[in-house]
Amino acid sequence: MNCKVSIIVPVYNTEKFLPRCIASILSQSFKDFELILINDGSSDLSGDICDKVALNDNRVTVVHKINEGVSIARNTGLSVTQGEWITFVDSDDYLDIDYLSKLVKYSYYVDCVMMPIYIVKNGNLSIIDTVFNEDSRVNSRVIFEKTTLFLKRSASIYSKLYRRNVIEKYSISFIEHTSLYEDAIFNINYFMYCNHIFYLNTPGYYYVKYENPSSLCSRKKIPMNEPQITLNALINIYKKIQNRNDISNITINYCNQIIYKNLFLLIRCFVCLKLSKEKWQKEKATVVNIIKQIKVNTFKQYIFKCAANILYNNHFIYSRISNILNKE
Secondary structure: OOEEEEEEEEEOOOOOOHHHHHHHHHOOOOOOEEEEEEEEOOOOOHHHHHHHHHHHOOOEEEEEEOOOOHHHHHHHHHHHOOEEEEEEOOOOOEEOOOHHHHHHHOOOOOOEEEOOEEEEEOOEEEEEOOOOOOOEEEOOOOHHHHHHHHHHHOOOOOOEEEEHHHHHHOOOOOOOOOOOOHHHHHHHHHHOOOOOEEEOOOOOEEEEOOOOOOOOOOOOOOOOHHHHHHHHHHHHHHHHHOOOOOOOHHHHHHHHHHHHHHHHHHHHHHHHOOOOHHHHHHHHHHHHHHHHHOOOOOHHHHHHHHHHHHHHHOHHHHHHHHHHHHHO
């Protein structure tokens, strides 16, 4: 259906919270939207809940698929949207009744509208992502500096309205097979093609923290391939933005910081594998190539990169550190 806004909700084993999420969306004061529920292989009653809702409201579309993670679920939603604007909601979160109307009200002549987020933790409310003291329209010359300040507090895609034609024109999507910084990477890629952003200083999105440990965004162990995938995506972004005059050093440094955080995660995963010399030899080539591409901006980063190179080029040191860490 052609509509003003498409709302994409990835769903995975959230039967306890999904009805609240859906109810908060369908009761919006702004009515011109479609709701796309992506059931990502749930093993509980989440899929049935989605189907029942779709039977009673023609604005609701349900896509059932095998479990492949939140990024692929969101990309699946992007592939079927028909709205002029797109917003994302997690299935264990919920919205203020005027959430959409507030965002749409300020969507004219801008490429993105964003607002702060309510954090709900143990029944208590707090607000994050307050960058400006008042509603503000940010032009292209300062967009990256201001939005990076926003991203430093929360790189999430929540409480934002994105133009579908920008996403489609520049083939912007979520990096798949990793849940590390996929929101931040999506946002940086999107902001690169924005002319103006409107920042609304009134929150309307309720982000429920740690309420459902089995949801799509929950993490326990991190497979080694995830920081590898994220690092490659970040390095590609870094190469794009470092030579652009309209992007501030704040954004470039922020991107570089995320690169080093993921390099640390990659090293941690690599060490915890406790590989034999033969397997270590096979695994290290890809990572060494990644390390070579990482730019050093500070002395601390230089030392860290040197340590990483030693770890990946000397199996004796690798095995000793691995033994120590795996005993802890």
